[in-house]
Amino acid sequence: MTQYTDPDGMEFTANTQESADTFSTLIDAYMGFRPETGEILKALLKSDPEMPMALCAKGYFAKLIGSASHSQRAVGISEELANHIDVVDANPRERLHAQALSQWCQGQLDTATDIWEQILLSWPMDGMAVRLSHFTHFYSGDGRRTRDSIARVLPQWPTDHRNYGFLLGMYGFGLEEAGEYVQAEHYARMAVDRNQKDSWSIHAAAHVMEMTGRHAEGIRWIAELQPHWSTVNNFRFHLYWHQCLFHIERGEFDAVLSIYDEQIVSDIESEFYLDICNASSLLWRLEMCGIDIGDRWRKLACVSNGHVNDTELVFVSLHYLMALVSGGHEEGTQRMMKTLRQWSTADSTQGKIIAQVGLNIAEGLLHFRRKEYVQAMDKIQAVRYSMDSIGGSKAQRDVFQMIMLDAAQSSGDVMKARALFTDRVSHKDTSSWSWQGYSQALLSLGQEALANEAARKAGIIRGVGKVGISNA
Numbered sequence: 001m002t003q004y005t006d007p008d009g010m011e012f013t014a015n016t017q018e019s020a021d022t023f024s025t026l027i028d029a030y031m032g033f034r035p036e037t038g039e040i041l042k043a044l045l046k047s048d049p050e051m052p053m054a055l056c057a058k059g060y061f062a063k064l065i066g067s068a069s070h071s072q073r074a075v076g077i078s079e080e081l082a083n084h085i086d087v088v089d090a091n092p093r094e095r096l097h098a099q100a101l102s103q104w105c106q107g108q109l110d111t112a113t114d115i116w117e118q119i120l121l122s123w124p125m126d127g128m129a130v131r132l133s134h135f136t137h138f139y140s141g142d143g144r145r146t147r148d149s150i151a152r153v154l155p156q157w158p159t160d161h162r163n164y165g166f167l168l169g170m171y172g173f174g175l176e177e178a179g180e181y182v183q184a185e186h187y188a189r190m191a192v193d194r195n196q197k198d199s200w201s202i203h204a205a206a207h208v209m210e211m212t213g214r215h216a217e218g219i220r221w222i223a224e225l226q227p228h229w230s231t232v233n234n235f236r237f238h239l240y241w242h243q244c245l246f247h248i249e250r251g252e253f254d255a256v257l258s259i260y261d262e263q264i265v266s267d268i269e270s271e272f273y274l275d276i277c278n279a280s281s282l283l284w285r286l287e288m289c290g291i292d293i294g295d296r297w298r299k300l301a302c303v304s305n306g307h308v309n310d311t312e313l314v315f316v317s318l319h320y321l322m323a324l325v326s327g328g329h330e331e332g333t334q335r336m337m338k339t340l341r342q343w344s345t346a347d348s349t350q351g352k353i354i355a356q357v358g359l360n361i362a363e364g365l366l367h368f369r370r371k372e373y374v375q376a377m378d379k380i381q382a383v384r385y386s387m388d389s390i391g392g393s394k395a396q397r398d399v400f401q402m403i404m405l406d407a408a409q410s411s412g413d414v415m416k417a418r419a420l421f422t423d424r425v426s427h428k429d430t431s432s433w434s435w436q437g438y439s440q441a442l443l444s445l446g447q448e449a450l451a452n453e454a455a456r457k458a459g460i461i462r463g464v465g466k467v468g469i470s471n472a
C-alpha cells in the first residue's frame, strides 16, 4: 500500500487516492451526524478493505453505538487491525489510532483519550481524533476538559475550512459544560450561522438556554431550526429531548407526551444508547411532576432488558436500569445489578466510576422504586458531589439530583427536604419544579408565607417562561 494525502494534509495508507479522499468525506459526514455516514464507510471498506483507517473507523463506530454486541464486534476489528498494521506498513498516526481503539476495547477510556490528544499534538486537523476526544471528554463529566481539548486545536484550523463550524460548536458545548454560558452561546451561534444543519451546535446553544432558564426561547430556537436538524441521525431525538425539558419547566406536559410518543421513542429498538437515555430521563421527570405516563415504562424496560450486559458507559447503564426498575422488570433489574457489581471490580475507566459513584446511584434508584425513600435519598446524597464523573451533560445528570430531592420529599424527613430544596433553588432558580418542591417542603413545616412566595416563583416560570427571579 502507498501513502496518500487528503485535502487537509492527512496521510493515509491506502490503495488509491480516492480512498484518502473518501475518508475525508467520511469525517465530514461523521462530524455532521449525517445518516449516510455508515454507508460511506461501508463503500470505502468495499473498495479498499485493507485501508487501516477505514478498519479503525469501523471499530470506532461500533464502540460508539455503545451496546455489548457492537462492542464485541469492535474487539474483533481491533485485533484484525493490530495484526494488519505492520503488514501494510501503516503510518505513525494510524498506529496511534489503532492503539486508541485497542485501549477503548479494553475499557481504558482515559488511555484512549490520551492517545487521541497525543495525535492532536502533531496532527491538530485529525477530525476523527478531535471528535472522539470531544466525545470521551464529555463522558468524563469534566466540562473543562471538553472545552480545553477544542481550544487547543481551534487556532490550527483555517477559518474557511468546511468543518471549522463544527469545531466552533464543539467549543461552544465545552464552554457551556464549563459554565461559561455567554461565550458558549457566542460560539454555538457562530457555528449555526455557518451551517443550520449543525445539530451539535444547535444543541450547544439549547444547553445554554436550559442552564439559564430561557425556556420559551429554547422551544423557539429548536422549533425554528427543526427543518434543518431533523435530517440528522438519531441524535435528532436528543434535540427533541431538550425541547421537552423546556416544555416541562413550563408545565406543558401534553406537548411532552406527544413529542415522546411521536419522536423520542419512534426508533427505540435501535441500538443507539442515547435513545433510551432520552426516554428514561423524560419519563422519570414527568412522574416527578405528577404526570400519569400510562404504561410507557414497560416498553422501555423491554428494550433495556437487551442491554443488561452492556458495560460501556456508566451514565447509559443507569438509564437502562431506570427503565428496568420502573417498568417492573424484576429479572432484568437483578441481572443488570449483577452486571454493575461485577463491572465495579474491573480495572477500567468506567469500572472505577461504577465503584465510586454508579453503584450508589443504582441502589438509590432501586430503593426509590421500592418506596424506601430514606435509603434512596441517603444512597444518592452520598455521591451527589462526585456524580459528575458518570459523564453526560449537566442537564442530563440533573435527573439523579432531582430523584434525590424527590426521595427526600417522599421520605417524610421534612427538615432534610427543606434543606435540600433550599440549596437547589439557590443554584437552580430557573426551575419551576424546584420552586414547587421547595414550596411543598416549606408548607410541611408550616412556613406558609415562604411557601406561597416559592409557589409564586414556580408559577412565574411556568406561566411566563422567563424568570427574573435572580441573576441566572
Ligand SMILES: [Fe+2]
Binding pocket: 203, 207, 238, 242, 393, 395
Ligand atoms: Fe444535550
